């Protein structure tokens with residue numbers, strides 16, 4: 001077992017109730033010899049005392065800035081804007097390698113402090129497959145919200161909930177009309193989640209993946225009442241739905257839920273909207289007559305913080321037990337170094353192993 005001091009930080013985003021390590025897995029880490037510090041966090045879905053009970057040391061929210069240099073700081077989403085220099089190794093979703101807003105600033109902060117980003121999105125196996133991801137619950141919620149909207153039962157603002165409560169609302173009620181649904185990207189993680197939610201809702205969706213979209217039958221697509229897009233696009237393909245399709249008189253499609261949310265990207269397969277929707281206002285009407293409602297929320301798993309955290313933590317914990325510079329961690333670090341090199345010659349002198 002590597003000597004690891006892991007520092008689980010509080011999330012700055014107030015709506016983020018998830019955590020990458022849940023108390024049961026914290027116990028496993030402590031038992032395996034990991035020194036674990038957990039920051040107190042008012043919104044984390046698991047109370048701080050549950051971590052204390054399993055042997056973690058508790059520290060105030062945000063205190064990672066003064067953590068010992070060898071500590072590996074673990075979180076999910078963005079860091080606060082300060083400090084300007086990042087001297088630790090940080091494990092989280094940095095969103096820093098695809099020219100996202102703020103990406104260069106974040107990399108520069110690592111450059112200034114000599115730290116490193118070990119991005120969770122780039123923890124991959126030998127074949128490049130992601131090892132820890134939230135996709136299943138993203139798909140589950142993407143389909144669940146579509147069903148609720150289609151049945152006239154979606155209420156805003158959206159709030160984090162639990163699966164039992166969500167499933168209660170999802171189950172068909174007397175008087176609900178039958179409808180047809182399509183999941184695209186049905187064989188992936190979020191596609192599986194979407195299919196599971198439809199099953200709870202009593203709906204058997206049509207399932208398409210690569211084999212079914214190669215020669216896209218748009219008329220068949222538009223003939224479904226509800227569509228949930230779960231593809232992970234890696235190369236540009238013809239759009240699944242175009243602006244002109246929204247005005248097709250034969251369109252039955254009424255509710256479109258885009259789990260992928262590639263809006264603005266050249267890989268976007270749904271170039272019929274220009275910005276995502278939010279928890280406060282989750283549905284945007286793209287056409288009035290006949291209606292077409294869009295749901296495009298890019299932080300879906302945060303709506304089921306407990307279930308999403310438990311599954312993610314189960315995937316991440318074995319990797320943390322094996323923390324080091326080889327395998328997935330080495331690949332993630334290599335990706336960071338590549339991004340640093342792409343920043344330019346003045347900023348290459350950082351990112352240790």
Ligand SMILES: NC(=O)c1ccc[n+]([C@@H]2O[C@H](COP(=O)([O-])OP(=O)(O)OC[C@H]3O[C@@H](n4cnc5c(N)ncnc54)[C@H](O)[C@@H]3O)[C@@H](O)[C@H]2O)c1
Pocket residue numbers: 133134135136138184185186187188189190191208209210211213214230231232233234237258259260261297298299300301
């Ligand atoms: N909205 C959110 O909150 C949220 C959360 C997590 C992930 N996501 C996004 O959801 C998407 C899917 O993630 P995932 O973990 O399910 O990925 P995945 O790799 O597990 O599955 C993607 C599936 O899409 C299929 N696919 C790719 N191109 C296709 C095409 N042209 N036609 C049909 N099928 C195609 C693949 O074969 C695969 O089965 C990603 O873009 C991811 O970023 C969104």
